[in-house]
Amino acid sequence: MSESQRMLRSRSQVMYSYLPGAVFRHEDRVYGRVINVVGSRVNRLNEQVVFEEIARSLERWKEDDRYNLPIPRDSREREYEILSPEDVRFELWPLVFECSHRECARVKSFTNARNLVGSSRCDECGGRLRQLRFYSAHNCGKTVPMQVPACTTHNRKHIFFEDTGSFRTAVWRCRACSNRVVARTNQSPCGCRFTQEPAFQRMRAHTLDDSRAYNILDVDLVNIDSSSFKTYQAHPLRAQIALAHYLGLIDGIQDGLRQADTSPGSSAKRMTASEWETQERKLRATGLLSEDDIATLRTTSGPAETGLAGLGELPPGVLDKIATERPFLERAAVFDPSELQRTTLVEQLNSARAKGDTLQAASIQSGIDLAERMSFSELSVTWEFPIAKVAFGFTRESVEPGESAARGFRTQTNRSDKYPIFAVASETEALLLTMSAVEVVNFLADDGFVSTRPSTEDEAKRDVLGIFARESSDPLPAARVRTLLHTLSHLLLRGLDDGQVGFAEASLGEWIVPETLSFAIYANSLKSFTLGSLWTLLTNRSHSWLASAAERAVRCENDPLCYQHDPRACERCAYITFGCRSFNHDLDRAVVADYLRRRDVFTALTS
Known part of the structure; x- marks a missing residue:
């Protein structure tokens, strides 16, 4: 058995269960630890959004609590590479085994997998060895096999582990000493800086299937990669475009970009709603202009009702706080038919009626009636929802900054010196709802x-x-x-x-x-x-x-x-x-x- 083996998994499987540092159960009924994942560069991914979201997440951790995870801003983005996972490399781990015969159950440790090849049977009874299903992990990211204690008389030759179902009561015993208790499962300190905190002084024992000891740091994002979206995303008036689209003042992103680039200052020439209200009262008071004349003046000098100029006065903080957030900017593209095709429930009703399908039309109408009563202004479906999952690191024990260290995926076995980020992008079905x-x-x-x-x-x-x-x-x-x-x-x-x-x-x-x-x-x-x-x-x-x-x-x-x-x-x-x-x-x-x-x-x- 080699110390490092290859394993093929689907990309989605790798993203959820087989990234570097993960402990998993192999189909050969052994456990392993992922040491590296090989992949090819991801195309059609909006890297600007990816790095911005990763940076926001990592900035929650102190610099001393980040390992192989520099903040990807400015020139440091070049230190990363975004890969599509293709090939998992793992090692047999942990190398602590016990005899499968219950009456024996003696434990034996190995320094490497090669030593196991010629010694896969119990030295005492000849029973088949199986991995002891426990290991220890710490908030800093370190993992170690269970430490097998020694008997003062027989060293480790006759030690076995009595699993009581709880690490508080489980004990190590010696067969040759009439099953005498040799040690309990108290975990030793890790030695990292986290051990200075009382709550994190000792490592914790876990079963090999316990997911709490490995938490992926990832980002799910709407992966819109069109040229118009990238232009919009980098535009200085992107917040105004997003707001105008949400308020129904423009048809789409491209319309907003066109207006922003051709007449960015046009709104300054027009009156605000309150200014026009004052002016309109004065015009009527003179009695010199007809209602048609006043309406004409409103279209040229009054507040704009459409386009970016139609935004008018907004509540304080909307432009710089709300409309610059990533999900708000994404929404303009998700609900833009030129970026993402969708079919509404109302359109389905019209289609059923056009076909003369009265039964289906009645079914859809009942859905529309209930949706309106529940105050949904739109209910639609798309086949093109562009979602991406991006994993950039992991933590042990806790996902909270200050309680754990964030670790990246770069290892000594990496093919390059860059910090790997693993991503899978796809277009999938989605239901879109607005209240x-x-x-x-x-x-x-x-x-x-x-x-x-x-x-x-x-x-x-x-x-x-x-x-x-x-x-x-x-x-x-x-x-x-x-x-x-x-x-x-x-x-x-x-x-x-x-x-x-x-x-x-x-x-x-x-x-x-x-x-x-x-x-x-x-x-x-x-x-x-x-x-x-x-x-x-x-x-x-x-x-x-x-x-x-x-x-x-x-x-x-x-x-x-x-x-x-x-x-x-x-x-x-x-x-x-x-x-x-x-x-x-x-x-x-x-x-x-x-x-x-x-x-x-x-x-x-x-x-």
Whole structure:
């Protein structure tokens, strides 16, 4: 048996379970540790976004707590290489074995895999050796096999490990000393700087299958790689373009770029809404101009109603705080038909009617009626949702800065001196949903979170932007909106795991832009193919899917315990396994149930 072996895995498998430093179970019923992953350079990945997101994440760690992970800003980006994982190289690990005969179970350690080849049987009874299924890990990233203690009389020749199911009570014993206890499983200090903290002084023992000892540091992002998106992303007026698109003032990114480059200062020549209101009163007071004349003046001198100039006055902080965030900028492309094709539920209804399919039209109409009652202003599906998973390092024991060290994937066996980042990009199916801003703001007003009650979507959208812009000084309204949107996303995602659309909950992910009341639920398969399952759902089962989400808002298998919990959310109703970037925070079924109840959703479902 060689000390290093090759193993082929799918790219998605590697990204989740087989990156450098991971301990895994091989199909040959042995355990190994990944020492290197070989791959080829990734194409069609928006590297600017990738490095920006990695830098933001790494800046949470102190420099002393980052190993092989320089901040990828400025010229240091060139020190990294982004690879598509293709070939996994691993070593047999740990090299601590025990006899498979229960009455013997003597433990034997090896210094390398070559020594195991000629000594794969127990020296005492001839039984087959198997790996002892435990090892130790520390917050600094270090891993070591279990340290086999020595008997004062027989050294390590007759030592065996008594596994009681708990490391607190498990002990090492000596067969030759009538099974006398030789040592307990108290773990020794690591010796790194983390051991200066009382909570991290000792290493912790883990089973070889325990995922808590290896946490991938990764980024999931919408990977839009078109030339127009890159131009928009680097444009000094990108925030204005994103805002204008969200408010419906421009048709798309290219339209916004065209306006920004041809007439960037045109808005300065026009009056604001308040200035025009004053001027309009003066013009009418003179009695010299007709209504048609005043309307003509408004189109040339009054506030613009479309285009970038139509942004007008925005709540303080929106331009520099909200509209520069990556998800907000991404949304303009995701909802731009020239960048990403999507089909709405309304378009599906029109198509069914055009074909004369009355049964399907009736099914879709019932879904539209329920979506509107739940205050979704748009419900659509796309086959082109461009998602990328990018892994740049890992931690042990904890994912929190200050409690763990962040380690990169560069090892001595790397082919180059660059720091490897592993990425898989794909286009997949996704459901895109947007809520009505008017209904959400009025919901907040009902509870006293805000004082305004907008009558139009434009007014309400601007109100929502203002809510998030002042979140630092007034956090409750933004938190309420985020909880409502995030919980709805989880309830709808879990509603897809019913055995009818071909997706398990763990194979789905979410993308949320709370400032725009938009979110997506996508097939997180990392494979560039689509089953058409979400399109089928939208066409044939939209009503039952939305109804199941509403039902989940008021029912949980853990009730009454979950019902009495604050916030009201648990693993049986709202939590998802892998696809939540905020680790199931900001969830509360009570908020969604209250929102739906005020819109008479439950009455409509039972009538």
